[in-house]
Amino acid sequence: LVRDYQFRGAHAVKTLHQWPVVRAGEEKYIFPYQEEADVMFNSALIYELGILKRYARPLLEHVTPDVPEYTMAQYLLSFFQYADDVTDEDDVPNNSILREFIGKSVFFK
Numbered sequence: 856l857v858r859d860y861q862f863r864g865a866h867a868v869k870t871l872h873q874w875p876v877v878r879a880g881e882e883k884y885i886f887p888y889q890e891e892a893d894v895m896f897n898s899a900l901i902y903e904l905g906i907l908k909r910y911a912r913p914l915l916e917h918v919t920p921d922v923p924e925y926t927m928a929q930y931l932l933s934f935f936q937y938a939d940d941v942t943d944e945d946d947v948p949n950n951s952i953l954r955e956f957i958g959k960s961v962f963f964k
Contacts, residue, residue, distance in 0.1 A: 856871070856911050856914060857907055857910040857911050857914070857957065858955065860914055861956070861957070866914070867915055867918050867924070867928060868924050871918070871928060872923075874927070898952050900951070900952075900953055902941045902947075903953055904935070904937075905940055907956065907957070908935040908938055908940070909940065909944075910956075910957060911931070911935075912932065915929075916928075916932065944957060949961045
């Protein structure tokens with residue numbers, strides 16, 4: 856959601872609308888083969904949601920009740936209550952995978 860907006864100009868409704876197709880692709884092309892990978896690692900960061908919600912919340916708040924994606928937007932907004940706000944993203948290293956979503960990555964110009 857955040858990356859789609861930041862780097863592709865896609866609004867939340869479009870991204871939420873495409874999620875079922877993306878998930879179906881994961882179920883078909885990724886998950887059945889994940890155990891065959893040479894290496895697997897969990898790239899989740901403890902502060903990731905606290906930073907991402909700062910970007911995602913305004914995008915989700917613009918989803919209006921007249922579209923089918925509104926329910927999912929509200930669900931995601933309610934989920935953010937479980938994450939502390941992280942306001943100082945300068946502490947996120949410029950080589951962190953999180954930078955792929957929020958910008959200022961050394962890997963993308």
